[in-house]
Amino acid sequence: MSESNKKHISIDPITRLEGHGKIDIFLNDDGDVENCYVLIPELRGFEQFCVGRPVEEMPRITTRLCGVCPEAHHMASAKACDAVYHVEPPSAGRKLRELLYNVFFSGDHALHFYALGGPDFVVGPDAPAAERNILGVIGKVGVEIGKKVIQHRAHHSAIMELLGGKKIHQVTSIPGGVSKGLTEEERKGVEARIVEMVEFGKFTIKVFDDIVLKNKAYVDLITSDAYSMKIHSMGLVDEKNRVNFYEGKVRVVDCDGKEFVKYSPKEYLDNIAEHVEPWSYLKFPFLKKIGWKGFTEGNESSIYWATPLSRLNAADGMATPLAQAEYEKMYATLGGKPVHATLATHWARVIELLYAAERALELIRDPEITSPNFRTIPKEIPTEGVGIVEAPRGTLTHHYVTDERGILTKVNLIVGTTNNYAPIAMSVKKAAKGLIKKGVNVSDGILNKIEMAFRAYDPCFGCATHTLPGEMPLVVKIHDASGEVIQEIKR
């Protein structure tokens, strides 16, 4: 191979192809990025696997989709079952579900910030790979902060087990409500934990402020063109258009922040369609009313994102006071709404972490939370239903169709990360184009900065709940103009 053809950069520590993330970067003759393709695996065939099963099993089965956010599937599924059975949970049942859900959100977002997204900023994007993990974060911020993170996780796990029946793969949300309530003694114990979770939320905001926002280089990185993405934003909102993770309507705003559409769960098929590309077995959701216009940005594009940042963009505010103050600060700092800086997703995430803890505190102090009236027994003939919640990684939709016995005949799921397939691919391509140029040595740091575009979305592979020996299946390959792989990096 001639020197001029040596444009191969291969990032491939993993040889398996099935069920793994792949990034392929293609260079042109000038050594600049020509194109970039991102393949995110999903657990294929899950919808088919569920056909023929009783629909009321779904809140338990669908938790197996994901070891990171089983609560999200559990909740979307329960809500879909409510709709299938035409039953409305009583107020206490809804509040118990929402309480569990916000505790989950607080814990999940904390885990992402300190173990995944945070390392890029706390340790630095150019730090050696071996340091860009939770150990590196604790090495930088100190053991005491590490203990706070673990304590937050412990609160989260204990409450999940109490409210959800199990620490992981919850079982208590069922058609019509929940299967168990809270005694006053249990309520007091949970309240004490959530008070600490609110403090942890405030603490995390401060960590982000001290380590990220006061570092000009990081702020420049966040606002750089390489990490901008101007597309529609999606998120679930309440009746006052404030962020709500558990219920409401799906609101989409355009690149200028103007409402494009707001729909109820049962209207999702009128608003979202899926596009197929020959180079991927994955489908790309897009806004049906605009129609597929390709991987483009702007108001004419039908591509949208569903992330913590898009949720804040799509809403008019947060429903709790501390989070609202941080929401206003973020938009004031970044030049108003909506924000199109992909890396600002991390900022939105820590604001959501605080909101979730505040909302959980409101709910645990609600007098109705210990009511014994937490379930309405379904009595109608089951037919069809859609349940939508916000998963940490995006808007999650479960759609079930059953026969008159409640046996599933059709299942359709749009998981959080699925919404973001197109913007993830576009973000990675944009970052690659901005960072890989002729004459630039493609170092581990450069490739990590490309991955940062990917990591901001907190994509959930959702295939397995664990791995041995603990390696993350991601393959990044860089191809020269003839398509030959010239460099591979594996994780």
Next chain:
Amino acid sequence: MPSNQKQILLLGIGNDILGDDAVGLVAARTLRTEFQGTIDVVEAAMGGLQLMELLEGYHKVLILDAIYTTEHPLGTILELSIDDFKCTVAIAPHFVSLPESIQLAEELGIPFPEEIRILAMEIEDPYELREGLSPSVEQALPAMISRARMIVQRMLTV
């Protein structure tokens, strides 16, 4: 939830709708009655930091799991220790690896097992949605259970 006052944990890890990925769960379930009252037996579908929370406070732990390396015949049972793994950069929170979790526990002063052994069975396909084990894994299961029994008995006596 089992009491941490017992010193030994037998932990089966897996996803029960991913076919052979459930082999660790099945093996642990089979041994539960045999060791009732002497050790804690837990079936779990978790990883990363949640695994760390589960292991906290135990003196010795035996983990039963599936493994997919393509380097061994199906049904091969590998006995591993933590030293056989290395830390990695995780792209998702649930991929905070076991070695990272152990190192984290050490740095934070969290009481962690002094001995962690892992029995992992080589399986063919960890991604197929299926309930139940394949015939080749079913055939190899008694050997895994037998080895697990021996390890637990050794842990109880030493």
